[in-house]
Amino acid sequence: MRNAVPVLTVVAVIFALWYGAAVVLNAPWAYDKAKRADVTLGFSELVADTWSQDKPKLPAPHQVAVEIWNTTGEMIKDGRAFSKRSLIYHAWVTFSSTMLGFLLGTGLGIALAVGIVYNRTMDMSVMPWVIASQTIPILAIAPMIIVVLNAVGISGLLPKAMISMYLSFFPVVVGMVKGLRSPGPMQLDQMRTWNASASQTFWKLRLPSSMPYLFTSLKIAMAASLVGAIVGELPTGAVAGLGARLLTGSYYGQTIQIWSALIMAATLAAVLVGLIGLMQRITLKRMGMAE
Amino acid sequence: MMWVVAGLAAWALGWWLNHVLSHRPRTRFTRLAVPVIFGLTIIVVWECIVRGFDIPTVLLPAPTQIAARFAASTGILWQDFVQTAIKGALTGYILGCGAAVLLAIAIDRSPFLKRGLLPVGNFVAALPIVGTAPILVMWFGFDWQSKAAVVVVMVFFPMLVNTVQGLQDTEAMQRDLMRTYAASYWQTLFKLRLPAAMPFIFNGLKIATTLALIGAIVAEFFGSPIKGMGFRISTSVGQLSMDLVWAEIVVAALAGSGFYGGVALIEKAMTFWHPSQRGRA
Amino acid sequence: MTGNSVISAENLSLTFETNDGPVHALKDVTLDVRKGDFVSFIGPSGCGKTTFLRCMADLEHPTGGTITVNGVSAAEARMARAYGYVFQAAGLYPWRTIGGNIRLPLEIMGYGKSEQDRRVKEVLELVDLAGFEKKYPWQLSGGMQQRASIARALAFDADILLMDEPFGALDEIVRDHLNEQLLQLWDRTEKTICFVTHSIPEAVYLSTRIVVMSPRPGRISDVIESPLPKERPLDIRDTPEFLEVAHRVRDGLRAGHSYDE
Numbered sequence: 127m128r129n130a131v132p133v134l135t136v137v138a139v140i141f142a143l144w145y146g147a148a149v150v151l152n153a154p155w156a157y158d159k160a161k162r163a164d165v166t167l168g169f170s171e172l173v174a175d176t177w178s179q180d181k182p183k184l185p186a187p188h189q190v191a192v193e194i195w196n197t198t199g200e201m202i203k204d205g206r207a208f209s210k211r212s213l214i215y216h217a218w219v220t221f222s223s224t225m226l227g228f229l230l231g232t233g234l235g236i237a238l239a240v241g242i243v244y245n246r247t248m249d250m251s252v253m254p255w256v257i258a259s260q261t262i263p264i265l266a267i268a269p270m271i272i273v274v275l276n277a278v279g280i281s282g283l284l285p286k287a288m289i290s291m292y293l294s295f296f297p298v299v300v301g302m303v304k305g306l307r308s309p310g311p312m313q314l315d316q317m318r319t320w321n322a323s324a325s326q327t328f329w330k331l332r333l334p335s336s337m338p339y340l341f342t343s344l345k346i347a348m349a350a351s352l353v354g355a356i357v358g359e360l361p362t363g364a365v366a367g368l369g370a371r372l373l374t375g376s377y378y379g380q381t382i383q384i385w386s387a388l389i390m391a392a393t394l395a396a397v398l399v400g401l402i403g404l405m406q407r408i409t410l411k412r413m414g415m416a417e
Numbered sequence: 418m419m420w421v422v423a424g425l426a427a428w429a430l431g432w433w434l435n436h437v438l439s440h441r442p443r444t445r446f447t448r449l450a451v452p453v454i455f456g457l458t459i460i461v462v463w464e465c466i467v468r469g470f471d472i473p474t475v476l477l478p479a480p481t482q483i484a485a486r487f488a489a490s491t492g493i494l495w496q497d498f499v500q501t502a503i504k505g506a507l508t509g510y511i512l513g514c515g516a517a518v519l520l521a522i523a524i525d526r527s528p529f530l531k532r533g534l535l536p537v538g539n540f541v542a543a544l545p546i547v548g549t550a551p552i553l554v555m556w557f558g559f560d561w562q563s564k565a566a567v568v569v570v571m572v573f574f575p576m577l578v579n580t581v582q583g584l585q586d587t588e589a590m591q592r593d594l595m596r597t598y599a600a601s602y603w604q605t606l607f608k609l610r611l612p613a614a615m616p617f618i619f620n621g622l623k624i625a626t627t628l629a630l631i632g633a634i635v636a637e638f639f640g641s642p643i644k645g646m647g648f649r650i651s652t653s654v655g656q657l658s659m660d661l662v663w664a665e666i667v668v669a670a671l672a673g674s675g676f677y678g679g680v681a682l683i684e685k686a687m688t689f690w691h692p693s694q695r696g697r698a
Numbered sequence: 699m700t701g702n703s704v705i706s707a708e709n710l711s712l713t714f715e716t717n718d719g720p721v722h723a724l725k726d727v728t729l730d731v732r733k734g735d736f737v738s739f740i741g742p743s744g745c746g747k748t749t750f751l752r753c754m755a756d757l758e759h760p761t762g763g764t765i766t767v768n769g770v771s772a773a774e775a776r777m778a779r780a781y782g783y784v785f786q787a788a789g790l791y792p793w794r795t796i797g798g799n800i801r802l803p804l805e806i807m808g809y810g811k812s813e814q815d816r817r818v819k820e821v822l823e824l825v826d827l828a829g830f831e832k833k834y835p836w837q838l839s840g841g842m843q844q845r846a847s848i849a850r851a852l853a854f855d856a857d858i859l860l861m862d863e864p865f866g867a868l869d870e871i872v873r874d875h876l877n878e879q880l881l882q883l884w885d886r887t888e889k890t891i892c893f894v895t896h897s898i899p900e901a902v903y904l905s906t907r908i909v910v911m912s913p914r915p916g917r918i919s920d921v922i923e924s925p926l927p928k929e930r931p932l933d934i935r936d937t938p939e940f941l942e943v944a945h946r947v948r949d950g951l952r953a954g955h956s957y958d959e
Contacts, residue, residue, distance in 0.1 A: 132533030140537075151556075183556065247432070250439040250448070251455035258674055263630035265547075266646065266669045269638075269654045270662050274476050349543045356545050360638050368548075376551030376639050384551050392544045399543050590789045593757050597783040599776050600806045608802060612793045690792035690834060 144187055151183040152176035185382045193386040210366070217390050219367040220355050223283050224398070227290020228351040232344065234291065235298025242299070243306045243332070244324075256299050265293070268357050286358035286367075293354040294347035301343025305336025337413060341406035348398050356391060368394075424465030431458030478660040486660040487667060493649070494668050501646040502672045504561035505633035509568025514625055517573045518618065521580035522606070535581060542574040550636040559640045567636040572625035579624075583617025584610050616691045619684040626676045630669065704768060704858060704890045705731040705754055711762035712749055712916075722915030723749040724760070729909065729918060733857075736884055736891045738901035739909045740947065746916020747894045747909075751860050754892065755783050767858070779807060781858035782851030786866055788843035790835035790850075797822070797831035800850045807854055821849040824883060841872035848880075852887070859891045865900070877903055878932055885928065898951075902926075902943045903935060910950035920950035 149172070156175040160167045167175070177186040185193075197213035209215060238256070242249045268289045275285040309331050317327045359369025368391045375384035435454055438447045460480050466472070467479040474482065487494065524530040550567045557563035587610055595605045637647025646665050653661045688694050712724040724746045731737050739747035752758040753765055756772040767775035775781065790799045797818050804814045822828050825845040835843050844864055851859060865873045877900060884891055895901050901908050902924065910920040924943055926934065934940055 129532045129536055132529050132531075133536050134533075136530070136533035136537050184552075247436045247439045247451075250451040251435050252452075254452035255456065263627060263634055263669050263673050265631045266634045266650055266666055269651050270659065270666075273654050273657075274659075277476055345543070349545070353545045353547055356548060357635055357638075360635070372548055372551050373639070376555065379555070381552065381555070388548045388552075391548050395544050396540065588789065590785050590787065591791070593755075594783065594785065594789060595806075596757060597755055597776065597781070598803045598806045599779055604806050608806065609791070612791065615793075688793070690836070692836075 141187055144184075145177070148182065148184045148186045149173055149176045152179055155179060155183070181379050182381055185385050189382055190385045190389060193382045194389060197386065213371070213386060213390050216366055216368050216371050216387070217394055220352070220359065220369065220391070221394060221398075223286035223358065223367070224290055224348075224352045224355040224394075226283060226287035227292075227354060228294050228348055230287060231291040231294030231347060231351060232298050235295040235343075235347070236302055236340075238295070238299050239302030239306060240328075242303050253303070256296065259296065265289075265354070265357050267292075268354070268360070272358060286355050289358040290351040290354035294351040297343040297346040297350065298340075301339045301346075302336055305339030306332045308339065309335045334413060337409060338406075341402060341409070344402050344406075345399050348402055349395055352391065352395050352398065418469065420465045420469030424462045424469060427458055427461040427465065431455065431461075475657050475659055478663055482660050483663040483667065487664040490661065490664065493644075494664060496644050497646045497649050497665065498668055498672060500561060500642075500644045501564065501633045501637065502630065502676075505564030505636070505645070506568055506629040506676075508561070509565035509633065510572055510625060510629040512565065513569035513572035513629075514576045514622060516569070517576035517621075518580050521577050521584060525581060525584045525610075526602070531581060535578065538574050538578045538581075542578055546571050546574075547632060547635050550632070551639045554636060554639045559642055561645075564633045564636045564641075564645075568629045568632040571628045571632040575624050575628065576618075576621040579617045579621030580614060583614030586617060587613045615688045616684075616693065619680065619688060622680050623677060623684070626680055627673060630673050630676065634669065702733045703730045704733050704735075705729075705766070705892070707750075707753070707763065707765045709763035710750070710753060710760050710765055712746070712753065712758060712760045713762075724753070725915035725917050726763070727916070727918055728763075729921070731890060731892060733890055734888055735907055736893065736905050737907045737909060738905040739892065739894045739911060740896060740898065740901045741911035741919075741951065742913055743896070744913040744916070745911040746913070747911050748862055749916060750911075751862050751892060751894050755781060755860055779803075779854060780856055781860050782854065782856045784844075784848055784851045784859070784861040784864045786863045788835065788840075788847040790843055790846060792834065792836055795832050795834055796827065796838070796846045799835065799846060800853050803850060803854050809854075817853050817855075821852045824852060824886075825849040826879065839872075841868055841876060844868060845876065845879075848883075852883075857889055859889050861891065861893045863894050863896065866896070873900070874932060880904065881930060898944050898947050899935060902940060902947060903930065903932075908943070908947055910947060912951075912953075919953060920946075922946055922950065 153172060153176055156167060156172055156179070159175070176182070177189070179185075182189070194213065197211065201209060201212040201214070238252070242253055242256075271288055271292075272285040275281070275288065313331060313335075314327070317331055322330070355367070356369040356372070359367035360373055368387045371387035372384055375381070375387060431454055435451050438451050438454070441447060463477075464479050464481060467477055478486075524534055547567070549570055553566040553570070554563045557566050591609055591613070592605070595609055600608070634647040634650070637645045638651055641648040646669055649665050650662055653659070653665070685694055707727055707729045710724055710727040711722070714721045714723055727746070727750060739750060741747050749758055753760050754767060754772060756776040765772050768778075768780050770778070790796070791802065794802065800818045800821060801814050804817060809817070818831065819828075822831060825848055827842065827845055827849060830838065830842065830846075835846065838846070844867075848861075848864065851861075865876050868876065881904060893901075893904060906924055908922040908924065909918055910922065911917065912919045922943065926939060926943065
């Protein structure tokens with residue numbers, strides 16, 4: 127709570143800058159219109175115009191807010207929450223492939239991490255490649271994966287989820303390997319003195335100690351998964367999803383549409399990452415690991 | 418059939434070799450050889466499977482086909498590399514990281530700004546910033562300038578958050594020491610806080626390398642001149658010339674790991690004193 | 699205040715406000731430290747001995763009373779770089795060599811390059827670390843690191859040396875050795891030393907005066923003038939005079955401290 131005032135101040139400054147930038151960026155078009163209509167613009171008219179253009183270079187925050195309301199709340203009131211023009215529908219499409227990819231990626235990541243921790247050959251063979259692959263701009267493959275999977279008859283949710291999975295499993299592998307290895311030699315020796323089996327050591331020591339690491343990587347994985355889903359919607363001329371909204375918006379110069387999709391994506395990211403943060407707090411608290 | 422058997426044999430051989438090597442004492446040689454053998458095995462198995470099952474090139478070209486295409490089109494690949502990696506990604510990387518470090522130093526003096534900007538920065542760092550690409554392409558045009566702008570936005574916040582954290586990472590005792598010397602703000606900054614922040618700054622720089630290339634490539638999906646890695650990938654996918662796509666991905670992989678490796682090397686030279694670097698000499 | 703008093707505290711008090719109410723770290727502490735003294739501060743944890751030292755160094759701000767260092771306020775003394783401070787841990791910068799660490803205060807204080815070189819060489823010899831100038835701190839043992847941090851405090855030749863349990867983290871053998879070296883150094887340089895410790899033998903062995911402190915509120919319960927000669931070999935610790943002083947210190951500690959926790 128101590129941070130509330132500073133954070134609100136910063137946010138207020140951001141909004142002020144946003145409004146200011148909208149005036150500056152949209153002014154040329156406003157002057158252009160005024161010139162053709164043969165009127166001269168006073169300052170207040172200029173500001174009013176720059177904050178209400180149809181296709182502004184930078185829409186003012188309230189324009190975006192109105193657009194978001196029109197495509198969400200308004201449509202719910204009309205009972206068309208899942209019509210193709212509704213942002214809720216597009217967010218839902220992106221959300222489902224994000225979640226599917228996230229779950230697949232997390233599963234794969236944890237499995238791989240367990241393999242790496244327990245199998246020396248796998249550790250030395252695979253781990254360097256996992257780390258190296260993080261340095262490769264994986265997203266470049268996105269369009270190809272979608273086309274290839276389409277060619278073998280897989281379409282819809284799964285190709286996008288594959289990209290999300292690909293992006294989200296790296297942080298999970300790296301975090302889980304670190305976490306499963308976090309028990310010190312003393313704790314492992316302790317287990318040995320009790321003659322604990324490998325699976326007992328895993329369930330009673332290694333897995334619980336890895337929880338803080340797991341949640342930290344899950345947050346990164348979730349954010350990455352969402353990016354994957356959005357980018358996965360770009361190249362194929364997909365018609366649904368927040369990425370598709372971004373793309374059609376950019377084709378037709380619908381800046382307000384782009385910004386509302388962007389804000390929606392940001393909200394989605396914040397909610398999803400926030401949910402994992404909540405799960406983290408509850409879990410760690412029940413395990414007695416939270417501070 | 419022959420090819421499939423060969424593939425299985427190659428896999429068995431590679432795994433057996435690695436099994437033997439990895440159960441010998443770890444040396445610099447085994448640490449390098451094991452992953453290399455693993456990588457080569459994957460490539461051989463890939464080749465065998467593509468040939469054995471007659472997988473159409475449209476789905477998955479064989480490594481040899483990709484290599485041939487790579488060798489045949491170095492001109493195009495180089496041109497795309499310069500356009501995307503050097504002009505777009507590198508320019509944006511330098512501008513974005515530089516601005517973030519400077520802002521971090523500036524807000525570091527004000528606890529109020531730090532408390533306000535850090536949560537916002539952390540929040541923004543988790544957002545799908547690539548999404549700003551269409552807007553920036555609209556603002557800065559189709560050429561590399563807009564790609565550099567996307568990269569600036571993408572690398573800025575992770576870099577800011579890391580640098581601010583790093584600048585805070587001094588022990589109370591070390592700060593007291595500077596106080597007993599009656600050191601000025603700038604002396605404390607240059608002699609204590611910036612050096613102490615280096616591991617964090619490099620962590621941010623390393624994260625930013627990957628983000629920079631991703632940003633530059635993805636931004637090209639929203640419009641670009643008729644060159645660039647992202648442009649080539651999306652148009653080649655449309656023309657179903659997958660071998661060129663793969664060749665371009667090889668370039669992206671090389672550029673990405675080269676970029677990352679370069680930063681890691683500088684890090685090693687500059688933070689040799691940090692426990693994380695000291696371990697492996 | 700006597701003419702040769704270097705540090706002078708009068709009715710010094712310091713109260714921290716915490717969630718559990720105010721904590722009186724120091725209450726009405728009055729003490730004069732004379733030039734050339736070796737004063738030890740001893741007491742159980744929470745008695746305010748470190749806080750008192752930090753007040754002298756202007757790292758802590760008293761809430762009552764006055765303190766002067768070299769006749770001026772603690773803040774002015776800090777600005778004039780009147781003292782060298784040695785912390786509990788060596789706190790050397792890992793990215794600087796031993797020589798570079800000792801050079802650090804000299805760079806900050808604006809000494810010329812050749813003067814820096816001369817002083818680094820000089821203090822390294824003083825603490826017996828000649829030849830280690832180019833090593834990094836993490837390549838040295840704990841005792842050597844602490845010696846380097848003492849050299850760092852000596853480098854700019856301040857008249858006062860403030861030491862906060864500098865040997866607390868070291869094993870006893872190394873500690874004996876460093877105690878002996880510290881005495882020789884004090885003898886040669888004629889500095890005024892304030893030394894915080896929780897070891898009775900260490901305090902008695904080193905000091906000309908021993909200040910016994912007690913907690914809740916932090917205050918001085920006894921000041922003992924040591925009758926021991928200036929020349930002190932290690933085996934002085936087996937003499938009856940030494941044991942006599944140690945006994946008085948122990949009594950002072952017991953009187954000021956009820957073992958109720």
